[in-house]
Amino acid sequence: MKFNFLYPVVQKDIEAIEVELKQAVSNADAETTSASALHLLEAGGKRIRPMFVCLTARLGEPKDFSLVRDAAVAIELIHMASIVHDDVVDDAELRRGRQTIKAIWGNHIAMYTGDFLFAKSLEYMTKIDNIKAHQMLSAVTVELAVGEIEQIKDKFNFNQSVRSYLRRIKRKTALLIAASSGLGGILADLPDKMDDQLYLFGYYVGMAFQITDDILDFMATERVLGKPAGEDLRQGNITLPVFFAMRDPLLKKRISRVTEDSTDEEITHLVDAIKASGAIEESEQVATAYLKKAMAILDTFPSSKEIKPLKQIVKMLDKREY
Numbered sequence: 001m002k003f004n005f006l007y008p009v010v011q012k013d014i015e016a017i018e019v020e021l022k023q024a025v026s027n028a029d030a031e032t033t034s035a036s037a038l039h040l041l042e043a044g045g046k047r048i049r050p051m052f053v054c055l056t057a058r059l060g061e062p063k064d065f066s067l068v069r070d071a072a073v074a075i076e077l078i079h080m081a082s083i084v085h086d087d088v089v090d091d092a093e094l095r096r097g098r099q100t101i102k103a104i105w106g107n108h109i110a111m112y113t114g115d116f117l118f119a120k121s122l123e124y125m126t127k128i129d130n131i132k133a134h135q136m137l138s139a140v141t142v143e144l145a146v147g148e149i150e151q152i153k154d155k156f157n158f159n160q161s162v163r164s165y166l167r168r169i170k171r172k173t174a175l176l177i178a179a180s181s182g183l184g185g186i187l188a189d190l191p192d193k194m195d196d197q198l199y200l201f202g203y204y205v206g207m208a209f210q211i212t213d214d215i216l217d218f219m220a221t222e223r224v225l226g227k228p229a230g231e232d233l234r235q236g237n238i239t240l241p242v243f244f245a246m247r248d249p250l251l252k253k254r255i256s257r258v259t260e261d262s263t264d265e266e267i268t269h270l271v272d273a274i275k276a277s278g279a280i281e282e283s284e285q286v287a288t289a290y291l292k293k294a295m296a297i298l299d300t301f302p303s304s305k306e307i308k309p310l311k312q313i314v315k316m317l318d319k320r321e322y
Contacts, residue, residue: 007309013054013069014047020073024120036101036113040080043096049075052180056198058306060188067128068187074124075180081117082144084110089152090235133186140179147171155236158256162243174206197297204294208317211287214239215280218271230271233258244279251277291318
């Protein structure tokens with residue numbers, strides 16, 4: 001799903017950010033690392049994080065919008081780095097329908113590519129002279145790493161709590177989207193209270209975004225997903241639809257037998273059983289509840305042409321197709 005068409009000015013921002021991202025990963029002194037990073041970049045993506053930076057910044061009047069774009073590039077580089085590391089941990093062969101860096105270049109190159117992308121994000125943030133922006137992004141990056149470790153620790157742990165799952169997706173996904181929204185407000189010199197509200201808005205959107213992605217892992221086709229359906233379950237990542245499905249003792253017993261060696265046929269049968277259990281519909285209700293909270297925050301802002309695309313994004317996320 002592409003969102004940037006909602007706001008013509010942001011279309012130009014995203015195009016400029018795309019050019020800058022390519023420049024950021026191009027490094028003649030690190031040819032292999034550069035080629036692997038470019039491979040990931042060319043796979044595309046929603047660019048929802050840089051878009052939120054730009055959209056929320058336009059709620060105020062940034063002195064230098066090029067710094068807003070630099071922050072947007074930094075945010076996306078952090079996201080890209082987390083993707084590369086994630087694919088190594090999950091031993092993933094496909095990402096967005098293309099081979100992963102890990103699949104082509106191996107684990108060592110993939111890990112150093114992720115480190116390279118994190119380092120480049122720091123380079124872009126050095127252009128921004130605002131301590132609150134740096135504190136926000138550094139804190140979120142720490143939480144992102146903790147979330148990754150928690151996911152590794154909880155693989156195939158079918159007795160973990162829903163609270164653990166929500167805390168994990170908060171760290172792995174929601175907080176970086178929260179920072180994207182909050183950072184735009186900071187760079188636009190909005191009042192601190194508005195910055196905090198935008199950060200909270202991004203958090204709610206991020207929670208809904210990840211829950212919806214976890215639903216898509218069961219509902220979407222491999223062509224749409226760019227990977228086989230049920231891959232999260234196969235990797236031992238317990239997501240919200242699985243938690244709801246496991247309230248059925250018999251289904252929990254079946255799901256708890258999943259290992260890395262489970263066959264495609266076994267996973268397909270479980271995916272069908274989870275879809276038939278009502279777990280998908282319950283998960284959708286949770287995602288919608290988060291989006292309603294996000295929309296309630298936007299409703300506290302003065303009505304303007306700048307706030308409209310943010311509201312449109314929330315509405316579109318609530319109607320994502322499988």
